[in-house]
Amino acid sequence: MQNIQARRWDPLVRLTHWGVAAGVLANGAFTEEGSGLHLWVGYGVGALLALRLLWGFIGPAEARFSAFPPSPGRAAAHLREIAEGRRSHHRSHNPLGALMVYALWATLAVVIATGVAMAGPPTLSTPPAVAASNERGHEAAEAAEHEGGHEAHGSARDGDAEHEEDEWMEEVHEAAANLLFVLAALHILGVAFETRRSGRQILTAMIGGRRKAAPAE
Numbered sequence: 001m002q003n004i005q006a007r008r009w010d011p012l013v014r015l016t017h018w019g020v021a022a023g024v025l026a027n028g029a030f031t032e033e034g035s036g037l038h039l040w041v042g043y044g045v046g047a048l049l050a051l052r053l054l055w056g057f058i059g060p061a062e063a064r065f066s067a068f069p070p071s072p073g074r075a076a077a078h079l080r081e082i083a084e085g086r087r088s089h090h091r092s093h094n095p096l097g098a099l100m101v102y103a104l105w106a107t108l109a110v111v112i113a114t115g116v117a118m119a120g121p122p123t124l125s126t127p128p129a130v131a132a133s134n135e136r137g138h139e140a141a142e143a144a145e146h147e148g149g150h151e152a153h154g155s156a157r158d159g160d161a162e163h164e165e166d167e168w169m170e171e172v173h174e175a176a177a178n179l180l181f182v183l184a185a186l187h188i189l190g191v192a193f194e195t196r197r198s199g200r201q202i203l204t205a206m207i208g209g210r211r212k213a214a215p216a217e
């Protein structure tokens with residue numbers, strides 16, 4: 001049955017969505033933490049997020065933030081709608097979905113910001129490898145401690161302070177990444193639930209399924 005309310009997200013929304021999802025999955029499950037590949041995938045995800053957020057101001061109507069403002073009131077109304085078995089049509093994300101979208105973006109921003117704080121901005125030279133440089137920093141601090149000179153002590157302390165800051169960033173990075181995985185799982189359940197409830201092709205709209213043939217001009 002052809003859904004008369006069919007819609008399709010524009011190519012930039014689809015590209016950034018699936019790029020971010022693939023990058024998050026890759027960094028959460030496959031790349032080695034802190035490796036060059038982890039960092040480059042992370043920078044890529046950051047760039048895609050930045051592009052999508054820019055699109056929220058200048059993109060087509062349904063992709064703009066104005067089409068899905070964060071509104072707990074409207075989200076609550078949407079929950080009542082679900083409870084009462086009513087359905088309404090939304091051009092963009094439904095109000096409950098919108099809250100999830102902002103939560104996903106905010107959490108992702110924390111993961112990226114803490115990652116970049118540990119690794120520094122991307123450079124065009126050799127791929128960064130923070131784990132290795134952390135290791136070297138630690139060894140240098142330890143060697144300085146053994147030497148016992150005045151200057152050496154200073155650099156050992158600096159090294160320790162830096163190390164503590166990195167550890168703190170790492171903790172936040174890890175906690176935010178774990179929260180992101182939980183939110184993403186809820187998000188997928190939400191998509192499945194809303195698809196069943198509304199009968200709309202929600203996933204197809206994000207994949208870019210075929211449109212109904214356009215009438216000949």
Ligand code: HEM
Nearest residue numbers: 027028033034039042043045112115116118119130174177
């Ligand atoms: C795209 C989303 C990302 C996810 C899901 C992710 C996930 C993770 C996870 C789960 C860890 C292991 C944490 C631990 O057990 O201590 C980790 C470590 C790390 N991540 Fe990410 N990350 C992401 C993006 C980034 C970005 C953008 C950067 C920096 C450009 C980055 C840099 C690092 C570094 C340096 C570590 C290792 C910390 C250490 O062991 O010294 N990550 N990441």
Ligand code: HEM
Nearest residue numbers: 013017021024092093094097101104184188191202203206
């Ligand atoms: C880590 C993985 C994922 C993240 C971080 C994520 C994040 C997001 C975000 C931020 C949006 C809003 C899109 C925008 O307006 O640009 C979105 C929408 C959407 N996502 Fe995901 N997603 C993930 C995985 C998935 C998966 C695996 C599916 C497939 C089941 C999926 C299906 C959808 C759909 C269908 C929408 C549109 C919802 C609507 O019509 O309101 N996502 N996702």
